[in-house]
Amino acid sequence: MSSDMQVFKLPDLGEGLTEAELVNWLVAVGDEIVVDQPIAEVETAKSMVEVPSPYAGTVAELHGEAGQTLDVGKPLISIARAGSAASSPAAAPVPAPAGSVDPSPVSSGLDVSSAVEAAAETYRTEEKAGSGNVLIGYGTPGGATGGRTRPRKASASVVASAVAEPAAVPEMEPAVAGTRIPGKLSAVISPLVRKMARDHGVSLDAIEGSGASGLIMRRDVEAVIASPSVAAVPSAAAIPAAPVSAPVSAGAVDSRTGLSVSARTPVRGVRKAVAANMTRSRSEIPEATVWVDVDATALLEMRAELKKRAPHDTPGLLAFIARFVTAGLKKYPALNTRFETAGDGSQEIVGFEGINLGFAAQTDRGLVVPSVRNAHQLSARELDAEIRRLTAVARDGKATPTELGSGTFTLNNYGVFGVDGSAAIINYPEVAMLGVGRIINKPWVVNGELAVRKVTELTLAFDHRVCDGETAAGFLRYVADAIENPGGALADM
Missing domain, CATH: 3.30.559.10 (Chloramphenicol acetyltransferase-like domain)
Incomplete structure (x- = not known):
């Protein structure tokens, strides 16, 4: 598959589930999307969930239709990198000097080198910590040793210094460009951290991040959750109920009873x-x-x-x-x-x-x-x-x-x-x-x-x-x- 194409697979949504029903697409082929933008509504075993995208770029393909049951780990959406040939066929790539980073801005931030991608991959350990069930990413089926099939594109907030010494700090955390402004969600890179805060009613506005340049880390949210008082966050927008599918008539004769089968209703959700x-x-x-x-x-x-x-x-x-x-x-x-x-x-x-x-x-x-x-x-x-x-x-x-x-x-x-x-x-x-x-x-x-x-x-x-x-x-x-x-x-x- 082309390196310009990013395939996001349906993640384990934190419930240890193996499948989810696709209720509604929130984007269409050709749409320009950004990191963390909701792309689809899915119904898990007990609730409706908006799935955000870990990639920015142009929607190239939707792998499924509304009402279809999708397996965790299977492709959900394909996204062409912004500025790539896949999203703009007429655009010709400009080769960059060896060891340099292309400074041209794209919709998701900076087109960084593989060294910065490695730094972003190191950051993913923040989401892999815990039970192994993560909202965004590819899950950690084998605990700490579980991995993804390919590195994720680094965020624009990763400093360029990571290019010069990609392996100098094995546990490095990406920094937020500039000074952290309290109350800005841009100081939270991990979608898992945001989800954890929402689930426990924690206001990110009130948290001073312990990461580089004030980045809010998983441990910061966990510390607030463990404290006696937790600031509440605004309630999420109402999520429409999933349409109830009518039972599918089989029209066949049941071999055991000899009666015609009036309906077959899938057991799901x-x-x-x-x-x-x-x-x-x-x-x-x-x-x-x-x-x-x-x-x-x-x-x-x-x-x-x-x-x-x-x-x-x-x-x-x-x-x-x-x-x-x-x-x-x-x-x-x-x-x-x-x-x-x-x-x-x-x-x-x-x-x-x-x-x-x-x-x-x-x-x-x-x-x-x-x-x-x-x-x-x-x-x-x-x-x-x-x-x-x-x-x-x-x-x-x-x-x-x-x-x-x-x-x-x-x-x-x-x-x-x-x-x-x-x-x-x-x-x-x-x-x-x-x-x-x-x-x-x-x-x-x-x-x-x-x-x-x-x-x-x-x-x-x-x-x-x-x-x-x-x-x-x-x-x-x-x-x-x-x-x-x-x-x-x-x-x-």
């Missing part, structure tokens, strides 16, 4: 992810289930009183139950863990210094589980606000992979569907899920007398490898007691 996750959960987790009926009358009465005082600022019932759950997980931390098996067969239970509370949300794309990060630090009112926010972004298809894949325990309110209980499947790789059924009038004995009370059923599915029934029952009873006596429970939280 959210449904495919859910199917894989549920299958893995059922095959790997030896779950057990305990349940209990709970008198929720006192909780409903308490909320009704609060609603009289603040009609528009009263948390929902799920938020109160979520607050009881986080308190219960502090008391019974075994249910807020993860069971891991290493490659050598050794096993361990991983505990966490905090709780990311997931909750099941039904959307047009299927069931998703966004999670409230650090839920143990939030009040019932704060939990209510975050649950409402995450529900909205999940239903709009705008939830990030971090919001959908970072839970440590799941709360499932299937009572909204009018059912009492469920033999729930644990949300792998978590180890437990608490289900809440509908609240209905039932006869109940109160102080030795029969009364009509508001009763719900709590069901806990748990991984029997991490704890025994005593622990599971203790947690379930703790949450049940808190619902039956919310005033006393809140006094101790």
